[in-house]
Amino acid sequence: MxxxxxxxxxxxxxxxxxxxxxxxxxxxxxxxxxxxxxxxxxxxxxxxxxxxxxxxxxxxxxxxxxxxxxxxxxxxxxxxxxxxxxxxxxxxxxxxxxxxxxxxxxxxxxxxxxxxxxxxxxxxxxxxxxxxxxxxxxxxxxxxxxxxxxxxxxxxxxxxxxxxxxxxxxxxxxxxxxxxxxxxxxxxxxxxxxxxxxxxxxxxxxxxxxxxxxxxxxxxxxxxxxxxxxxxxxxDRDSQIRKMREECQALMVELQMLLDTKQTLDAEIAIYRKMLEGEENRAGLKQLVEQVVKTHAISQETDTETMRVVKGETASRQSFQRSAKGNVSIHEASPDGKYIVLQNTHRAKDEAIGEWKLKRRIDGKREIVYTVPRDFVLRAGKTLKIFARNQGVASPPDQLVYDAEDSFGSGNNVQTILFNKEGEERATHIQRQSTA
CATH class of the missing domain: 1.10.287.2610 (Helix Hairpins)
Structure with a gap:
């Protein structure tokens, strides 16, 4: 490793x-x-x-x-x-x-x-x-x-x-x-x-x-x-840079997984070493097992002020990973393309996301772009659910409808990226469907 x-x-x-x-x-x-x-x-x-x-x-x-x-x-x-x-x-x-x-x-x-x-x-x-x-x-x-x-x-x-x-x-x-x-x-x-x-x-x-x-x-x-x-x-350079960033993010996710696995293995090795040394106190052994369980159950979400990476796996053999720079993140993206959910993770600060662009690429071929209405503000701790056409009812400021498309699209490799008004990438959500 x-x-x-x-x-x-x-x-x-x-x-x-x-x-x-x-x-x-x-x-x-x-x-x-x-x-x-x-x-x-x-x-x-x-x-x-x-x-x-x-x-x-x-x-x-x-x-x-x-x-x-x-x-x-x-x-x-x-x-x-x-x-x-x-x-x-x-x-x-x-x-x-x-x-x-x-x-x-x-x-x-x-x-x-x-x-x-x-x-x-x-x-x-x-x-x-x-x-x-x-x-x-x-x-x-x-x-x-x-x-x-x-x-x-x-x-x-x-x-x-x-x-x-x-x-x-x-x-x-x-x-x-x-x-x-x-x-x-x-x-x-x-x-x-x-x-x-x-x-x-x-x-x-x-x-x-x-x-x-x-x-x-x-x-x-x-x-x-x-x-x-x-x-x-x-x-070409932007696509290469974006591809490099995606590869870096994937490498960071894999690195984080390897570090988590390494920490788990180190904890198990320590337990086994204690057991081999003849630890007979059941209470001490129980405490070590709980410590290993807690170490293994560490949240797989790492939050910082500048970068957050979250990874997970659904039961339908679909894996996803998401990242965010700042307080606004892509909380959820429907696999069938019916809706996308944005979330303000800050507890007290509102975020002005007017004219931000939400780009969704399906299998590297098709691209769908949605622009958030002007002067829209995402309240602290709140979510914004954006439906495709005929998939939901508009109810600002919690729900909006994208009238240009019937679906945000679905596929084996779907990338959802959030850009601010200056064109800077603020959040990503990558969905992959396993071929097994």
Missing amino acids: EGQIKKMQDELAEIRRKYEDAIKGREQDRARIDSLLVQLSNIEAEINLLKRRIGQLEDEVKRIKQENQRMLSELQRARTDLDQETLNRIDYQNQVQTLLEEIDFLRRVHDNEIKELQTLASRDTTPENREFFKNELSSAIRDIREEYDQVNNVHRNDMESWYRLKVQEIQTQSARQSMEQGYAKEEVKRLRTQLADLRGKLADLESRNSLLEKQIQELNYQLEDDQRSYEAALN
Whole structure:
């Protein structure tokens, strides 16, 4: 038995080493995931920066387009003003031409009048009359000519001054519009060059952004694959750890049984030694027998604050073992899967078991999960009986019904495990049916 115990201790040390290796591998995977998350966050930050820069460039392009549109509208307005001034110039030229024609017409009228007066003067044959009319006619012609010259000079000066003023205004406006058009052309050319540069930069940024998005997508796929592989590895390690724990618990149970058997055998050997030494006092022999009986009848349940292991055997060739960490334990699990009983073994402390999960595995294939209602409290020293559907009546806080399943399941190897909200294993109940 000591050799078996040493062998079991070596196996337990090997299992602990494997468990520590699994924990180290898990920490390494977590560190790698953290580094990948940091890299992903850096890439996302760079993408956000590029998007912000692209937005600023788009705003700049929009502003340049608005400025270009404003310049085009001003150019169109200048063209409209130039056309209007051209029309005004043509109108004024027409007015000048009309006035010149009117002056020509007045000149012809005056010439006709002079000819008529000369004709009238030629009819008078008297030298005195002829001289008189000639002098009068000359003075009248001179007055008319002076008046005509004066009016003509006034009109001519007015028309020349008005024409020079208008020509100067048109030339000034034309020069100003030409300068504005030159400035507008230079500005449009500069804006077009800047717009072409911005478009080139935008195309480069878009290509870089698409490349970064592809890299991010590839990193996401890689991260998903790593997470899936990591989760699969974690599940495998959890299953291995759970299996190791079950094996450790089985070994602890077997070790406890061996220790109990060893203690019983030691007590029997001591009795036999006393009997062989010639103990004849019946009272002393009776006391030794009672001591052996008490030693053999020691409770097979060992309670501590952190771990309790209980083992037993039913009359129908079904063995079970249960363990608990803390005050809440799986007191009973029906072999036919009708109900499961939880118990709070503490005499004064209530236990909040809301959202705790009760998992039941049947022959390592099927798994049934029941979640305790939220904010449920298991009173001190009380039990909670959870029925399958149609197997009992709900009567909180002592009885609940699991409506999702007609049975918690039955089989040759049934494991019932209680987990808290953090996923920590708090109690187990293992049922095995012998094949004999």
